[in-house]
Amino acid sequence: MRYVPSRMEWRLMLLLSVAAAVAGCSRGFRPQDFATPEALFKASLQEFERKKWDNAQLGFERLTNDLSSRDPLLAPAYFYLALTHERKHEFLLAAQAFERVTDGFPDDTLAPTAMLGSGRSYQSIWRRPSLDPEQGQKAVSVLRALLSSYPDAKEVEDAKARISTLEEWFAEKDYMTGVHYVRVRRAIDPAIIYFKDVVTTYPTTKAARLSWLRLNELYTKIRWKEDAAETCTAMWKAYPGDADVRSACGVQPADTTAVPAAAAPPAPRDTIALAPLAASTPVVYARPAPVGRG
Incomplete structure (x- = not known):
């Protein structure tokens, strides 16, 4: 006698089939699925632009591990990995990734922006003046290095403003x-x-x-x-x-002849109303992937 599945069994098999189909169609972002570094970089950048931070991190981390030190994609891979960490509020990891750009590729066009990003990330770790200022001191050190190393870079004004805030x-x-x-x-x-x-x-x-x-x-x-x-x-x-x-x-004596410096805005004697640290607004630098790998 031929076995005929019950209605409940049919429903169960149908649900299992649908689940298998969905699983097969939604494996998620898998760096190993891309045949070339260029393809992986492009896909990771798309994930970054879509604010899929975890996927972008997977892709850029794979690139930084697999690419050779002379590969032209390595600097932008570290740069976008740093931006991804920064967007996830992983500021120490962001600073370290930015430093891989500035230390390994000081002549790259990304270097000034990465150095600003490193200082910005250290600055973000120091959340208020009452805390240990070690990370704030690191931020100032990096930002001053930016001023001396890249005096004509567009990032200089931002660096100066951040130094001023940190000094306050x-x-x-x-x-x-x-x-x-x-x-x-x-x-x-x-x-x-x-x-x-x-x-x-x-x-x-x-x-x-x-x-x-x-x-x-x-x-x-x-x-x-x-x-x-x-x-x-x-x-x-x-x-x-x-x-x-x-x-x-009292009133300044009339015979005091020194030229006064610019006055600071009045403030209460016992309190200081300082502006908060500038909001983290990373500069996104999209550099096209090189054509061909020779």
Whole structure:
């Protein structure tokens, strides 16, 4: 007698067939399916543009592992791998991949953009001034290297702006450390050291103005009259017409002839309202894949 499947069995077999067909048609992005590095690079770039970060990472990682050091696709593969990590907020991996471009291909047209990306990635790791500034220091080091290595690059202005933002954060951190010594530890000497470091190292920052005021306050408190007078002279020059300076030091004497520096915007005595780190906006550099591999 011939066996006839039941209705339930027919449905089960149909579902299994559909599942097998779907699985066969949607294997996903597989780097090993591409016959040439050029094809894989093009496909990975398409995945990147579609914001398929995981797929793009798979493709670019495969290229960086398989290509020879002289292959013209290696630098852009590392570059886009770095951008992919950055878009995934994997900033340390992004910085390291950008550095593979700048270290291995310093004469490549991608090098200045990659160096900016490396500095930007380190900057993104340092999320606020109260944290360990090590990554911020790395960012400044990389960005200053960009200014010296590629002075005519279009990335220079962005690098300068980021350095300025980072210096504001360094200054704020030192200023708040000085405030901590005064308020919590009641230790004047180390506080003076921190405030003097701010006005010396970061003279154009918002924290510099507050540090001058704090120095004047401390010198007056411990009756170091000459030092207090010097702070007033410095503040009259740097912040002419500032209300807090006038309150601390009085009106500038008429015989003071030094040309004042540009005044920083007024800020509260005990707080610093700094702008957040610039948003990460990577520059996408799409370089055509080379024609032929010889």
